[in-house]
Amino acid sequence: MxxxxxxxxxxxxxxxxxxxxxxxxxxxxxxxxxxxxxxxxxxxxxxxxxxxxxxxxxxxxxxxxxxxxxxxxxxxxxxxxxxxxxxxxxxxxxxxxxxxxxxxxxxxxxxxxxxxxxxxxxxxxxxxxASTFSEKYFGERGSEAEGTYTANELILLYNEIAEKCNTLSRQVERDEQGRIVYPGGLLENGEIGTMEEKAIEIMKQLGETYPQLDGYYPSPKPLFFSDFICQQYMQGYYFPFSMEANYNDVMYILNKPACMCHELAHLRGYIYEDEANFISYLACIQSDDIYFQYSGYLSVLPYVSNDIYALQETKSSAEWDVYPIRLYEQVYEDDVFVTQEEWDRINGKAIFDTETVDQVSDAFVDTTLRVNRVEDGMVSYSRVVKLLLQYQRIQAGQEEGSGW
Structure with a gap:
């Protein structure tokens, strides 16, 4: 008793x-x-x-x-x-x-x-x-860089990302079928490490600029049920109850570097998806590994592209001073979640219909985000564009010596 x-x-x-x-x-x-x-x-x-x-x-x-x-x-x-x-x-x-x-x-x-x-x-x-990444590290500069962004600023951002994608698409190693092959990453100690080891290293390097990102990182782990994760159209998960960064091991290899860094960002306290996207982007593009660079630029390209398409529907191109550059066909081929071969294999043995799994997954994630005061739910992933534009303004201000 x-x-x-x-x-x-x-x-x-x-x-x-x-x-x-x-x-x-x-x-x-x-x-x-x-x-x-x-x-x-x-x-x-x-x-x-x-x-x-x-x-x-x-x-x-x-x-x-x-x-x-x-x-x-x-x-x-x-x-x-x-x-x-x-x-x-x-x-x-x-x-x-x-x-x-x-x-x-x-x-x-x-x-x-x-x-x-x-x-x-x-x-x-x-x-x-908690305070957002921009509140913590951009401070007054971030406040000054906030506000309405012009069409030209958005296009310049897109062009920078697109140009990098075009260049890097011709530099990465590929197999006979044209698919990217990762030979391993050169670590600071001079050894060739795995993609997971490289992801941890570049996140720690970013921590030298943003101290909250500094510290211990567990190795990202592949998910055993990656086929089911593909049906959810998810690249990875942060599991709070095991303190692990997990990635989809079936998705196309070019998604993995940015995904690993994204999930590792959650382990440093950045739980918002747009912030994790932004942190992953910075870590990847500032690394010395061209595969991570390419993955970083590709990870934000769809979000910026969607805003460009929306811009074309609302504003006449006659108002623009610059215009979006054209992406190489190879970039379009590389910007894929899962190869068609893998989709055929997954759908051929799936217990549940992929469309149904995706809808249930989206509803669950969207509800979870909204319950935690993320009012726009899954749309919040795309808010990374605002962070990119804010960062672009800050960088431009620093280069012009404006005192930012």
């Missing part, structure tokens, strides 16, 4: 901690900033190192275990009720044992649920209410 009361008090305490932490996060940016600066890195350096010892994605299998646990919870409740209601003498002998096992299961289930809520609060929900 005493054990049960003590357990209930612990449950109430954990639930109260979750509520209070979320309330503090929603009402105090300073609290969130301090948490990210001093507490959040502790989880990455401890728990992240432990899960990093495993060569596979721990979080991915945690999700599988969670789904099994949830399924059992739904099945056992009516089964237990049925056992209580059946008056047959044969069932009376085992009824007590069965109910004891069911009770034990639900005690475990409640513990698991509370721990998940607490971990998600500490490693995800609080991060949504």
């Amino acid at each position: 005493k054990k049960g009361k003590r357990r209930h008090k612990l449950w109430i305490g954990m639930a109260a901690a979750v509520v209070l932490l979320n309330a503090a996060a929603w009402n105090s940016t300073a609290f969130c900033d301090a948490y990210i600066a001093w507490i959040f890195p502790v989880w990455v350096n401890t728990y992240g190192r432990i899960t990093g010892l495993f060569p596979f994605s721990v979080g991915e299998w945690m999700i599988v275990a969670g789904l099994v646990l949830l399924g059992c919870a739904f099945v056992l409740a009516p089964a237990a009720a049925l056992a209580v209601c059946i008056p047959l003498p044969a069932f009376r002998r085992i009824r007590g044992k069965c109910l004891g096992m069911v009770k034990g299961f639900y005690v475990f289930f409640i513990w698991t649920l509370l721990i998940v809520c607490l971990v998600m609060t500490l490693n995800c929900f609080i991060l949504y209410h």
Whole structure:
């Protein structure tokens, strides 16, 4: 009896901690900033190192275990009720044992649920209410660079990205079929490292400019269920409950460098997708690896291109001083999520229809973002264009010696 009361008090305490932490996060940016600066890195350096010892994605299998646990919870409740209601003498002998096992299961289930809520609060929900990347590092320069951007600024940004893509598309190594082959990245110690090692290195290098990005990074991990992730049209996931950066191992290779850096950015406290996109872009284009550079430019090209298309529908080209340059055909071929061969293989053995999986995934991600005060949901990914334009203005101001 005493054990049960003590357990209930612990449950109430954990639930109260979750509520209070979320309330503090929603009402105090300073609290969130301090948490990210001093507490959040502790989880990455401890728990992240432990899960990093495993060569596979721990979080991915945690999700599988969670789904099994949830399924059992739904099945056992009516089964237990049925056992209580059946008056047959044969069932009376085992009824007590069965109910004891069911009770034990639900005690475990409640513990698991509370721990998940607490971990998600500490490693995800609080991060949504901290200062943004631009507020933290652009400061007054960022405020001055905000506002309405002209058509010419957008086109100049597009042209810079497009020109880099055109150039890099002819420099990367390819196989006989024209597909990109990554030979490994040259690390600072002079050795040839893996793509994962290179991603960690360039993120640490970016941390020299933006200190919050400095620190320990666990190695990005490929997802075992990458085929299913393809059906969601997702490149990767940050798992707060395992402190892991995960990437889709089936998608076209050129997506992987930027994706790895994007997911690693989440591990430094930048949970917003547009900020992770921007950080990934900066890390990639400032690296000495042409594959990462190409991946970085390609990762933002669709977002900027979409804004160019929208611009063409609202403003006459007669008002422009500059015009978008043409992309090489090779860039269009490289800008692919999954090759057609892989799509044929995935759809040929898929249990669920890809369109249905994509719709459910989009609805889930969109709802999750909106619940965490990201009012435009999945559209927030495209806000990276605003950050790119803001950064472009700041860079231009620095070059002109304007005092920015």
